[in-house]
Amino acid sequence: MIEIDLMNKADRFAADYIASVKTRRVFPDDAAIKGLTRFDEELPTQTSDPADTLNLLDEFGTPATVTSNGGRYFGFVIGATLPAAAAAERLASAWDQCGSSFVNSPVAAKIEDVATKWVLDILDLPRESRIGFGTSATACGLSMLAVARRALLKRKGWDIDADGLIGAPEVKLMVSETIHITIKKAARLLGFGLNRLIVAPTNHDGLVDLAKLPEIDDMTIVCLQAGEVNKGGFDPFTQIIDIAHKAGAWVHVDGAFGLWARASAAKKHLTTGVELADSWTTDGHKWLNTPYDGAMAICKHADEFAETLNSDAVYSTAEPFAQKNLVLEFSRRARGIPIWAALRSLGRQGVDDMVTRHCEQAQRLSHGLRGIGVTVLNDVAINQVLCTLGDSLKNEALLKSISASGEIWFGPSKWNGDDVFRLSVSSWRTTDEDIDRAIAAIEKALATI
Ligand SMILES: Cc1ncc(COP(=O)(O)O)c(C=O)c1O
Missing domain, CATH: 1.20.1340 (dopa decarboxylase, N-terminal domain)
Known part of the structure; x- marks a missing residue:
């Protein structure tokens, strides 16, 4: 007892x-x-x-x-955990399941299968895709780049599993100028070499500039963004993916938070064409408001996905699409359970309402901030508000004062090399009153600096 x-x-x-x-x-x-x-x-x-x-x-x-986990936190892109997801996580932690495969945990395997179908449905991605419920967009992004490289080499008759990379035809990785640091981390870890990356120039919104798109061939992995980390924009998917596929390239999309804009009927059009890619990564622990650490590696080339990450052992062969063959980990928590719980409790309409509400609240925030003299640097299309007081020292003083106040929190960023600050609305608990409190807290802090 x-x-x-x-x-x-x-x-x-x-x-x-x-x-x-x-x-x-x-x-x-x-x-x-x-x-x-x-x-x-x-x-x-x-x-x-x-x-x-x-x-x-x-x-x-x-x-x-x-x-x-509250409603007045506007840092990074950190959603609070939804009650159903938190409760499911609590029970699943008592179950203490190793969610590697059906034989380890029939319930985990079943629920993650259902979660796979629901995520593909709500994000409207190719239904033949498989999803590995991994730890982070970092880990899932790394996995997907490994899958992409293996697939491109295989098409050239090179077996990376057996022969490694020495002597292999070069696979090039194209990233946008504003690509998230974790994609660069994955590129370093996988041996792409930062100096060898092909960097696609971006426009004033940090999105790949079509007119300056570098050459793409059948040995290129093109990595695009759904939700640029500062301004929240979306690369021109339809055009770039068409060019890339005609050239025989693989397209991966980092949609750590932004992919969830697809769940909003009002915002889905911003993501048009993203469904044409080969693979995607997204987090549950950002905009879907599920607990850390729950992310998704999504790939429509299911066999190539599962072959790359296969970890069948002499004592543990499993069905080909068991989670241990879709994520980096062998032993693992069934990270898809709280994701399933969040989707089940909110339903399609509930997720739409939450995502749409955050976008509207970001608008409310940007109007309020402009009203008190803050420069908002982006057209607020989704949930990101990028701001400056026009002076690094003032920005720094504001951040310090805000952190000390305990009333709200948000953090610094860089835009075109300048110090700026960024607020993200991504917690299910945030109310319009919280937004107004945030504006008031910033106004109060401004009076002291
Ligand atoms: C656009 C983008 N990509 C990737 C990541 C990495 O995600 P994670 O923290 O789950 O590794 C983040 C945020 O952290 C992000 O905002």
Whole structure:
């Protein structure tokens, strides 16, 4: 019973935390951060009461959290976790399943199959695609670039699995000037070499400029963006993918958050043509509001996908599209369960409403900010608002003042080499009142700098 008491206590702490989210400071104060020194202990030699560990975590850990699970957090693109997703995650963590394949966990395999169908449906991507529910857009992007490279080499008769890369025909990776850092990380890790990347010039919105599109051939992976990280724009998919496919290239789309614009009837047109690509990555833990770390590698060439990531072992052969053959991990949490739960509880209309509402709230925010003298640098089409006070020192002072206030939080960015700041509306908890509080908090901070 000690275990059950402990779980009840953990659930009580968790419920108290959730109940406090609306009124908590967004960024912890200095006292809470100083309190973290309480964790500076030597590794204990003796076993202790598990409740002591939980108490310590709640007493000194809880106050030092960032309330990114609330409605007044506008940093990065961080959605709060939806109740159904959080609850499903809680139960699944008690199940403690290894979601590698059906034989490890029939329930995990079934639910992730259903989640695959639903994600392809709501994002309106080719239904023959398979999805690996991985840890992050970083890991899933890395996987997809590996799949793409293997496929292009295979078409040239080169077997990268057997013969590696030495002596292989070169596969080139084309990225846009504004590509996310994690694609560059994947490129480095896979040995593409940053100096060998083909960089497609971008326009004033950070989107690939069609008129300046570099040459593409049948040994090129073209990596485009659905949701540029600062201004939130979409590359001209239809035209570029047509050119790329006529040349025999592979097109991958990083849609870590922006792909979810497809779930909004009002915004889907911004993404037209993205469905023509070969592979995509997206996160649940951003705009779908599911827990960390839950992402999706999506590929319409299912066999090539599963062959590249195959990890059948002598003791563990599985059905070809088992999750262990679609993600980097062998043992894994079934990350598709909270994604399934979010989709099931919101339904198609609920996801549409949430995404559309965030876009409208971003508009409300940009109008309010313009009204108090902030320069908004983008036409706010989705949920990103990119701003400046026109001076790096002023921007920095604003960010410092905002962080100290505990009222809201957002972070810095760079645009064309200049310091700027960025607000993203992506939490299901954000209300119009939260948006107005954000504008008021910024106005108050501006008066002090
Ligand atoms: C456009 C874009 N791509 C990729 C990533 C990486 O995603 P993750 O944090 O899930 O690795 C992010 C954000 O972090 C992003 O905004």
